[in-house]
Amino acid sequence: MAETLKITNLHVSVEGKPILRGVNLTIRRGETHALMGPNGSGKSTLGNAVMGHPNYEVTEGTIELNGEDVLAMDASERARAGIFMAFQRPMAIPGVKMADFLRHATTNVRNPSRKEGQELIPMRQFRKELTEKMDQLRMDVEFARRYVNDGFSGGEMKRAEILQMAMLRPKFAILDETDSGLDVDAVKLASQSIAQIGREQAEGEEMGILIITHHDKLLENNVPDFTHVMLGGRIVETGGVELAQELYTEGYDRIRAAYPDAAAADAEMQQATAAV
Amino acid sequence: MATDLLENGTIGEINKYDFITPSHDVFRAARGLNANIVAQISEMKKEPGWMRDFRLRSLKIFESKPMPLWGGDIGINFQDIYYYLKPTDQQGKTWDDVPQDIKDTFDRLGIPEAEKKYLAGVKAQFESEVVYGSLQEDLGKKGVLFTDTDTALRDHPDLLREYFGKIIPPEDNKFAALNSAVWSGGSFIYVPPGVKIEFPLQAYFRINAEQMGQFERTLIIVDEGAEVHYVEGCTAPMYTTESLHSAVVEIIVKKHGRCRYTTIQNWANNIYNLVTKRAMAYEDSLMEWIDGNLGSRLTMKYPAVYMMEPGARGEILSIAFSSKGQHQDAGAKVVHCAPNTKSRIISKSISKNGGRSSYRGLCKVEKGATGCKSNVVCDALILDPQSRSDTYPYIEVEESDVQIEHEASVSRIGEEQLFYLMSRGLSEAESSSMIVSGFIEPLIKELPMEYAVEMNRLIELQMEGSVG
Numbered sequence: 001m002a003e004t005l006k007i008t009n010l011h012v013s014v015e016g017k018p019i020l021r022g023v024n025l026t027i028r029r030g031e032t033h034a035l036m037g038p039n040g041s042g043k044s045t046l047g048n049a050v051m052g053h054p055n056y057e058v059t060e061g062t063i064e065l066n067g068e069d070v071l072a073m074d075a076s077e078r079a080r081a082g083i084f085m086a087f088q089r090p091m092a093i094p095g096v097k098m099a100d101f102l103r104h105a106t107t108n109v110r111n112p113s114r115k116e117g118q119e120l121i122p123m124r125q126f127r128k129e130l131t132e133k134m135d136q137l138r139m140d141v142e143f144a145r146r147y148v149n150d151g152f153s154g155g156e157m158k159r160a161e162i163l164q165m166a167m168l169r170p171k172f173a174i175l176d177e178t179d180s181g182l183d184v185d186a187v188k189l190a191s192q193s194i195a196q197i198g199r200e201q202a203e204g205e206e207m208g209i210l211i212i213t214h215h216d217k218l219l220e221n222n223v224p225d226f227t228h229v230m231l232g233g234r235i236v237e238t239g240g241v242e243l244a245q246e247l248y249t250e251g252y253d254r255i256r257a258a259y260p261d262a263a264a265a266d267a268e269m270q271q272a273t274a275a276v
Numbered sequence: 277m278a279t280d281l282l283e284n285g286t287i288g289e290i291n292k293y294d295f296i297t298p299s300h301d302v303f304r305a306a307r308g309l310n311a312n313i314v315a316q317i318s319e320m321k322k323e324p325g326w327m328r329d330f331r332l333r334s335l336k337i338f339e340s341k342p343m344p345l346w347g348g349d350i351g352i353n354f355q356d357i358y359y360y361l362k363p364t365d366q367q368g369k370t371w372d373d374v375p376q377d378i379k380d381t382f383d384r385l386g387i388p389e390a391e392k393k394y395l396a397g398v399k400a401q402f403e404s405e406v407v408y409g410s411l412q413e414d415l416g417k418k419g420v421l422f423t424d425t426d427t428a429l430r431d432h433p434d435l436l437r438e439y440f441g442k443i444i445p446p447e448d449n450k451f452a453a454l455n456s457a458v459w460s461g462g463s464f465i466y467v468p469p470g471v472k473i474e475f476p477l478q479a480y481f482r483i484n485a486e487q488m489g490q491f492e493r494t495l496i497i498v499d500e501g502a503e504v505h506y507v508e509g510c511t512a513p514m515y516t517t518e519s520l521h522s523a524v525v526e527i528i529v530k531k532h533g534r535c536r537y538t539t540i541q542n543w544a545n546n547i548y549n550l551v552t553k554r555a556m557a558y559e560d561s562l563m564e565w566i567d568g569n570l571g572s573r574l575t576m577k578y579p580a581v582y583m584m585e586p587g588a589r590g591e592i593l594s595i596a597f598s599s600k601g602q603h604q605d606a607g608a609k610v611v612h613c614a615p616n617t618k619s620r621i622i623s624k625s626i627s628k629n630g631g632r633s634s635y636r637g638l639c640k641v642e643k644g645a646t647g648c649k650s651n652v653v654c655d656a657l658i659l660d661p662q663s664r665s666d667t668y669p670y671i672e673v674e675e676s677d678v679q680i681e682h683e684a685s686v687s688r689i690g691e692e693q694l695f696y697l698m699s700r701g702l703s704e705a706e707s708s709s710m711i712v713s714g715f716i717e718p719l720i721k722e723l724p725m726e727y728a729v730e731m732n733r734l735i736e737l738q739m740e741g742s743v744g
Contacts, residue, residue, distance in 0.1 A: 051699050054691065079701035091696040095714025101697070104710070108701035116706055147714065164700060 002028040003066050005050075005083070005172045005208060010061035012042075012049045017272055019045045021233040021265060022061070029171055030206040032198070032222050034213060036247050037230035040273050041266055043212045044088060046230070047174040051085040052078045065172075079105075080112035082171030086161035086178050093148040098160065101148050102130065102167055109168045133166040137193055154181035162190060166197045172208040173198070179218040187217040195221035216248050229255055232265030293511040293542060297381045297484050301403065305360040307487075311335060314457050317360045321426055321460070324433065334446035334456030341450040347636070348574040348603040352548050357489040357520055359458045361403040367424065368408045378402050385511065387480050394726060396475035397422045401492055402482050404460040415473060421466040422477055425493045428464035435466060439495055443526035444554050451550040451576075455491045455524040462492030462523065467502035467533075476505040476538075476724065481521075483512035483547070489520040496526070498533040498561075507727065510541040511571075518573065520548045527555035529563050531585070536564040540727060542734055543571035545601055553579040554609075560587035566722060569596040569606050570734050578636060580609035583617035583645075590619040593719045595731070597738050598631030598663075607636035607668075612648040612678075623654035624716050627663035628739075634666040639682070643674040650679070656686045657715045659708060709739040 005027045012020035019042050027033055035043050049056040050063060052075035063070040065081055073081060093101065107120045120126075130144060137159055149157055158178050165173055175194065179187045198207040211218055219241070227243040228235045231252070236259040237243065247255075256263040303320065305313050314335050318328040343350055368374035371388050382388060382400050391398045397411035399422070406424035415422070421432065429436050446456035463479045483490045498504055512519060521543065529535045535555065543549055549572040555563040565579035581590025596604035610619035625633035635654045656665035667684050689711055697707035713720070713732055720728045 053695050053699075074704070075695055075698035076701055076703050076707075079699055085699060087696070087699075091690070091693045093693055093697065093711060093714050095717030096710050101700070101710065104702055104706060105697075105700035108703075108706075112701075116703060147717075168700065 002030060003171055003205065003208075004028050004064075006062075006064045007046075007050070008062045008064075010046070010049065010063065011059045012045055013057045013059050014045065014055060018059070019233050019269065020049065023230075023233070023235055025228065025235060027172060027208040027210060029208045031225045032209045032211065034211050034219055034224035034227045034244050035230060036213065036227060036244060038252050038266065040270050041230045042233040042269070043230050044176050045233075047085050047176045047210075047212065050078075050083060050174060051075055076108070079168070079170075080109055083174075084165055084168055084170035084172065085174040086158075086165055086176060088176045088180065090149050090157055090161055092150040092152075094150045096148050097145055098148055099130065099144040102144075102164065105164065106167050109170075130167065133163055136166070136196070137163055138189065139163065155183070155186045158182060158186070158190060162193050162197070166193070170207060171205075172210070174210045174212065175218075176212045177214070178211075179213055179215055184217070187215075191218045191221040194218070198222065214248065216244070219244055231255055231259055232262035232269065234262055234265075236262045293385070294514045294544060295384065296513045297377050299363055299375070299377050299402070299484060301361050301363050301485070302365050303360075303362040304358060307358055308355040309335070309357070309359055309458070313359060317458060317460065320360070320362070323429060326437070327429060330441060330446075331457050334453045337446045338450060338453035338457055341453060343450065344576075347576045347605045347634075350548060350550070350574065352518055352520060356517070357487055358485065359489050359491070360460055361485055361488060362405050363402045364405065364407050367406055367427075369410070371408060374400075374408050378407055381482060381484070382408070382480065385480065385482070385509075390478070390726070394475055395478050396473055397477040399424060399463050399479040400482070401461045401479065401490075403485060403488060403490065406461045411477075415471075418471050419468040420471060420473065421464065423464050425462040425464045425495060426460065428495070432464070432466070435497065436464075436495070439497060439526065439528060441526075443528065443556055444524050444552050449552060451522045452524055452552045455493060455522050455552070458489070459491045459493035459524065462494040463496070463506070464494070465496040465504060465506060467498050467504045469499040470501045471499075472503040473505070476507045478507040478509070481508060481510040483519055483521065486515045487517050487519060489522065492523050494523065494525040496528070496535060496537070498527070498529045498535045500530045501532040502530075503534040505536040505538065505724075507538045507540070510539075510543060512544045512547055514544040515546050518546050518548055521551070523551045523553075525551070525553040527563065529555060529557045529561040531559040531561060533558070533561045535562070536566065537579075538566040538568075538723065538727060540568045540731060540734070541570060541572070543575075545571060545573055547572045549575040549577065551575075551577045553577065554582065555580065555590070556582045556584050557588040557590055559585035562589045562591070565592045565594075565608070566719075567592065567594040567606065568731055568734075569594070569604050570738060572602060572604070574603045574605065576605045578607045578609050578638070580611065581619065582611045582613055583619065585614045586616045588614065588617045590617075592621045593722055594621070594623040595716050595719050596623075596625040596633045597735060598625070598627050598633045599738060600629040600631060603632045603634070605634045605636055607634075609638040610640070610650060611638070612641040612645040612650065615645055616647040617645065618648065619650045621652040621654070622719060624719055625654075625656045625665060626659065626712055626715065626735075627656070627665050628659035630662040632664045632666075634668060635684075636668040638670045638672070639680060640671075641673040641675050641678050641680070646675050646677040648675070648678045650681070652682045654684045655715070657712065658686065658688050659712075705739065709736055712739055
């Protein structure tokens with residue numbers, strides 16, 4: 001049986017304000033899921049909650065990885081358990097070189113029981129692998145010596161996130177608008193890279209991928225097995241690739257009309273966001 | 277040194293430096309401070325009359341000066357301290373000449389190992405005296421002098437009379453006066469014109485006894501066109517009572533000379549570290565202070581560069597790390613006494629677990645010193661709400677044709693940064709450690725590799741157990 005990330009009836013609040021209101025979603029390794037929905041409908045919140053951001057408070061529901069309670073883990077343990085999120089706006093860590101950061105991260109994720117101070121993966125092996133992955137992503141070697149996301153352009157940030165995914169080889173990856181802010185060629189490269197990384201994963205199993213996007217480009221090479229529509233903090237409809245096609249050509253009017261409760265919740269959330 | 281220690285794992289824990297050597301001092305002055313004790317120290321050292329008089333005069337100045345009312349709380353009773361403690365009768369020229377227990381101490385600190393690998397000369401001071409000294413033979417042949425200051429007083433009295441106490445007179449401040457009264461040990465360096473010393477000269481200062489005062493006195497003269505990099509390291513074991521470290525460091529850098537002085541101190545938390553360091557830089561010379569302040573109960577230290585002639589440059593890079601029960605009142609002083617002189621100060625401080633870091637700095641441009649440039653950047657990182665950081669920049673400018681820049685920033689370790697690193701599998705402790713090492717990276721990269729490794733390691737040790 002394929003490994004499974006199972007989200008059940010998930011309710012999440014941020015600063016006391018409810019955002020997710022009962023999300024159900026099951027992803028198996030090897031599957032590609034697209035998550036679509038208007039801005040502010042809760043897509044990034046779902047990603048952050050799965051990754052374990054301390055500001056996203058789970059008030060109800062469960063997240064399980066092969067039956068294990070993910071909510072009991074901190075972000076670090078979730079990463080080591082095989083969960084990854086490519087952030088829309090990753091943080092800059094001035095003074096910390098990409099290579100040093102990635103060597104620590106890669107070591108910990110591949111050896112989840114590693115204690116602090118124990119040895120890192122050998123430099124040679126790490127460098128070789130990093131260089132290969134950077135080649136694939138057409139990144140200059142100089143990149144590894146730059147400080148994490150510090151002064152990166154939008155495109156560089158996104159590529160750096162994909163590079164991290166390639167090195168960490170997660171079981172499940174959430175890609176939060178990895179296509180935003182990229183030009184056409186960059187999106188194409190990102191799309192191809194994600195597909196390739198997703199397929200070549202370790203342990204004989206492919207990655208389970210959740211792609212949060214508004215556009216079709218990222219999905220060209222990553223044809224979703226399932227498309228989910230989020231509105232008002234819930235997944236209101238699930239379909240195949242044709243649903244994704246409908247949404248990026250037609251928009252969300254049909255969805256709003258079909259799910260008035262969710263649409264009302266969504267409007268309320270939009271107002272709350274605007275008020276901030 | 278640190279690299280090797282890392283490999284064989286001897287630096288495993290924060291209390292690597294926290295061990296007490298069972299030593300048998302050959303002489304210990306009575307506890308406390310008075311004219312008799314000062315005279316006794318001078319007599320023990322068989323000093324010339326002028327030095328004895330200098331000491332006694334300095335004692336009077338020390339007694340007449342009030343405690344500074346700024347900086348930190350100096351909770352020390354001067355009569356509780358031992359001012360002079362002689363650990364051995366003679367200085368070793370090889371490590372085999374050094375008493376075994378003391379040699380073991382420096383072995384544990386990695387000094388002989390470092391000496392073999394990348395140092396041009398070493399002085400090791402245990403309590404009040406330098407117990408071991410070496411200098412590469414070819415440097416000696418070129419006329420380089422590297423001895424302890426007591427030996428220099430005997431062997432090079434003219435140089436000492438000319439420079440000793442001239443850069444920092446005992447009247448300068450209470451603790452300079454104290455050092456001038458009871459000084460012992462420290463390094464004396466003379467680099468002849470045009471001689472460039474490729475590898476660092478290092479001194480290592482170890483306080484071992486309880487309630488000990490260490491008062492080394494360092495004098496460095498870099499002659500015209502000469503270059504030297506001097507490094508000092510300092511440690512002590514942890515006692516429940518206070519010890520005092522109060523050094524005076526005087527440096528002269530002559531025309532076209534370069535001097536870099538690197539300090540990596542990791543004092544135990546019971547040490548009051550009250551040090552006066554000052555350099556005078558002459559025409560087109562460069563003086564650099566790299567000052568790493570870790571440990572101690574209270575550090576008050578503001579390395580200074582006086583730019584005496586046109587074209588002189590002063591650079592000061594300072595890192596301070598304060599944790600529970602610690603106050604680092606550190607900073608820098610640059611004084612532009614001549615036209616077209618340039619200075620740069622970069623200060624980074626980190627406070628955690630209720631520690632307090634203060635930056636205290638002076639940038640002064642004297643009348644007539646036109647066309648000067650000074651750039652001061654001080655950044656503070658605060659790791660938790662219990663900790664504190666303050667900035668006290670003093671700027672005194674008596675000329676209009678100058679360019680003075682001052683930037684200061686204070687930041688708290690960001691939750692978003694922590695989450696980002698943790699989401700990649702780093703533990704919370706590793707994540708904050710990494711953010712901190714990134715914060716000081718601009719300074720660390722100025723250090724030679726071995727010291728950069730050691731500095732990073734010390735910061736990591738300070739960070740251990742800082743979370744949760």
